[in-house]
Amino acid sequence: MSTIPPMSEKLRSVIWCIRPEFAEINEILRLGLKDLDDYDTEIHELQSRILYTNLRKKRLEEHLEKLRSLKAPIRKLPNELLLHIFMFCCNQDELHQGFGRPKLNALAISAVCARWRDLAESRPSLWCSLSVVLSSSEEEFEESEHAIVAMLKYYLAHSKDWQLSLDINADVWWEEAEGIDHPALVLLASQSHCWRDLSFN
Incomplete structure (x- = not known):
């Protein structure tokens, strides 16, 4: 059973990939692209949470400022x-x-x-x-x-x-x-x- 050499060696090699390796490479690419999509989804969720948290923080700051104004001399x-x-x-x-x-x-x-x-x-x-x-x-x-x-x-x-x-x-x-x-x-x-x-x- 053939094995895929390390990526650095593959990139330096002047020999084309042998056909049996194509399926394995395609599968790795597919899984890698899926992982990238998952990362994008996770980043979007985190950014949404940050935005929502900042909004709540701003509302609290405004509320506290109004409370302070009630104490104005x-x-x-x-x-x-x-x-x-x-x-x-x-x-x-x-x-x-x-x-x-x-x-x-x-x-x-x-x-x-x-x-x-x-x-x-x-x-x-x-x-x-x-x-x-x-x-x-x-x-x-x-x-x-x-x-x-x-x-x-x-x-x-x-x-x-x-x-x-x-x-x-x-x-x-x-x-x-x-x-x-x-x-x-x-x-x-x-x-x-x-x-x-x-x-x-």
Whole structure:
């Protein structure tokens, strides 16, 4: 019965494999390929377990972080003191159309948690001091025009007819408007009975 020499010798040999060895080589190849498939399956299972374990770890970390936040000193402050801090932060919110970064402190405060939202919405004076910057009335600014009007409506709804302090800058828009009424100005004009201070540039 013939035996297959060591692989290193077979690879160095210039003699072709004899035919009786082919069947044995094919069987070894078949078994080897099966082992490779088994390894791939095992690796995939291990990777899935690692992914699942990392997900559980992340969820636990998030849960622990939320628990830690319950111990935050700011949660011990009474509502009256929190509102005083909010008033200091909301001296004047800024709404920009098309350019610039808006400063929406009242909106940001109301988005922190349910308690802060309830407090912010209960105090109309947080929403009544606004700086409004209007840009060109050209077509590319239509989307931002709708956005600033929507935000104005949101602020006016929360101000609940409280006296408004407005600083309006419409230089860029006014130069190109050609007599067109800006919807934000129309909206603010409809609230003229609530104006306390008005600055128009």
